[in-house]
Amino acid sequence: MPVIKRPLLLFAGAIALVTAVTLGGLHLAPDRPWLLCIFMALAFTVIAGGAGRGPALAGIAIGALELAFVLPGDGFAVTDPDDALGLIATITLGLIAAWYVGRRNRQRDALAADLAAAHHAQERTAALLRELSHRLANDLAMLVSSTSLMRQSAATPEAIAALDSVASRIVVLSRVYQRLRIEEAERETVEIGAFLGNLCDDMRQSRFNLRPIALHLEIDECRLPLSQAVILGLITNELLTNIAKHAYPDDRPGTVGVRLRPHPFRPDAMQLSVADDGVGYAPPDGDGARMGQRLIAALASQLGGDIAITRREGQTIATLHFPVAGMR
Incomplete structure (x- = not known):
């Protein structure tokens, strides 16, 4: 028919x-x-x-x-x-x-x-972002490999320590970007609770694994701009790395706490606290030893915030205050 x-x-x-x-x-x-x-x-x-x-x-x-x-x-x-x-x-x-x-x-x-x-343009942009993310991961891995090769040919302990420090920070940066999914990047904001939780899980496995150290998280759910999430992840990793290296010598047991919440007095700001009950904080000696503290201070400055490290009641507490755009 x-x-x-x-x-x-x-x-x-x-x-x-x-x-x-x-x-x-x-x-x-x-x-x-x-x-x-x-x-x-x-x-x-x-x-x-x-x-x-x-x-x-x-x-x-x-x-x-x-x-x-x-x-x-x-x-x-x-x-x-x-x-x-x-x-x-x-x-x-x-x-x-x-x-x-x-x-x-x-x-x-x-x-x-x-x-x-x-x-169509959005799909193309997403594909380009995935490709860029893949290339960035490869480039960071290449930098780590190059730094390791340079370390093998380093002549002095100072050079070896400096290259180790550079390699570890590149690994931290790579870990941060791996945790930022393409879907998050397209929205230009990041669910910071899941993001920092994943980063701390990485640190638990890589830095605190097989050590008698408990890592506790208390992170309020909120979304932060992508640029702030990257810097906050770097600061958290740097603080936890320093704790893993220096706070618990000779496999000393302890507890580390990471807490992110709204600032108690400023409605437009957040507060990050990283506390440990280790041996305590001593001002490092030498320019190389102070690099970690300068890096943390520089990252906090990029957030438009400030960070302070104090010792009270048997705990070393690093507290970061920073404003969040659009937060009320």
């Missing part, structure tokens, strides 16, 4: 509707042609809104011929001036409705094309 295409059905439906309106108007109000013109104008509007510009023009043409046939006169030369005015007004209204629908459909098609182009 042949399939009738939808456009043909629309044209046929438009013609059938105007014909039905003409016959109905003649049957219900044969002596009131103005009422027939009103019904016909409504039919033109319905056809334009439901079927589109093409069927509307076809309906207007057929409807105009039928009106000219049923109105008194010779074709379009209608004898009654009121009937002639009604015929002209009906055709004009139909043409206006068809024009408006055609204009609306063109705008809709243009908007759909723009949306499709934007969706």
